[in-house]
Amino acid sequence: MLGDQEFQKRAEESISALYEKLGRAADDFDFDVEMNSGALTVELEEPRERFVVSPNAPVRQIWVSAHVQSFKLDWDEGRGAFVLAGTGESLEELIAGAIRQRLPEFHL
Secondary structure (H helix, E strand, C coil): CCCHHHHHHHHHHHHHHHHHHHHHHHHHHCEEEEEECCEEEEEECCCCEEEEEEEEHHHCEEEEEECCEEEEEEEECCCCEEEECCCCCEHHHHHHHHHHHHCCCCCC
16 A cells, blocks of 8 residues: 555646646547646536546545546556556546546547
8 A cells, every 4th residue: 555645646646647638638529627736627518517536645545526426546556557446447547438428539
């Protein structure tokens, strides 16, 4: 398990990298992405929907809220990524899949 400082570093790097990729894609796919206090928010219009990605330091996980569900991702040292235990999806794959449910042509 990651220590506190290592978790903070990994979570910040992972969320920031996702923010940069989503920021480049946002104009092409008509959604908004924001970063505020370490949490990333993706907002889609028509119908309005919001996805939130945030670190949860006490349990050393990244939590994602999307499509009225909550996902908890743990650090996988072998993959060098935060991963959803049930599916093996990385943070990037999970968010891309959530956006694709609304925007089928979406890709990162």
